[in-house]
Amino acid sequence: MNEDVSRVIFSEQELADRVAEMGAAITRDYAPVADEGIVMVSVLRGAAIFMADLARAIELPIEMDYMAVSSYGNGAKSSGVVRILKDLSSEITGRHVIIAEDILDSGLTLQYLMKNLQSRKPASLEVATLLRKKTRAQADIRCRYTGFECPDEFIVGYGLDYAERYRNLPYIGVLKPELYQ
Numbered sequence: 001m002n003e004d005v006s007r008v009i010f011s012e013q014e015l016a017d018r019v020a021e022m023g024a025a026i027t028r029d030y031a032p033v034a035d036e037g038i039v040m041v042s043v044l045r046g047a048a049i050f051m052a053d054l055a056r057a058i059e060l061p062i063e064m065d066y067m068a069v070s071s072y073g074n075g076a077k078s079s080g081v082v083r084i085l086k087d088l089s090s091e092i093t094g095r096h097v098i099i100a101e102d103i104l105d106s107g108l109t110l111q112y113l114m115k116n117l118q119s120r121k122p123a124s125l126e127v128a129t130l131l132r133k134k135t136r137a138q139a140d141i142r143c144r145y146t147g148f149e150c151p152d153e154f155i156v157g158y159g160l161d162y163a164e165r166y167r168n169l170p171y172i173g174v175l176k177p178e179l180y181q
């Protein structure tokens, strides 16, 4: 285990098993509309690893597109201001869009993103989030697919960073608080 991590919350195997289940659920739910066009949108950079694994667990033709937004900068607290750093490459009007997110914490990122994508008139818009943090103050976001609930601690790994580090850990763990407080 990385020495900056105090404990592992989800092991590599647990993540693989849950992502496979989420992929199977999406395959089941979207099979009837697959010929209308499905676009998975990954929210860079955190969700890149999750979407890469989730997409391969979906047995339907899907397009993959990417948006980059950031609200955390190099810190451990949301700035509250979501900025689009990169927009989608394709049109999503009339298509079934699934946003793949790594974590829902304050919910500000997804709240902003859903409003933004909804205005482009997709046929449907749903969220698949790997993690949903148990916090008291969270925007009211409906996620059709949730991998795990996680504790209200700052976590890293499997795409999640602190100051751009730890994204490549194959598991998810709690970052030692003395490293960011």
Ligand SMILES: O=P(O)(O)OC[C@H]1O[C@H](OP(=O)(O)OP(=O)(O)O)[C@H](O)[C@@H]1O
Pocket (backbone or CB within 6 Å): 043, 044, 045, 046, 047, 069, 070, 071, 072, 073, 078, 101, 102, 103, 104, 105, 106, 107, 108, 109, 110, 160, 161
């Ligand atoms: O629910 P929220 O409080 O908005 O937090 C969730 C967002 O925060 C992280 O992104 P970040 O802004 O750190 O950018 P990154 O994906 O490049 O790490 C994470 O990847 C989510 O997108």
Ligand SMILES: Nc1nc2[nH]cnc2c(=O)[nH]1
Pocket (backbone or CB within 6 Å): 072, 103, 105, 106, 153, 154, 155, 156, 157, 160, 161, 162
């Ligand atoms: N790395 C990381 N990014 C986040 N963005 C929102 N919450 C978190 C978290 O707990 N860890």
Ligand SMILES: [Mg+2]
Pocket (backbone or CB within 6 Å): 046, 072, 160, 161
């Ligand atoms: Mg981040």
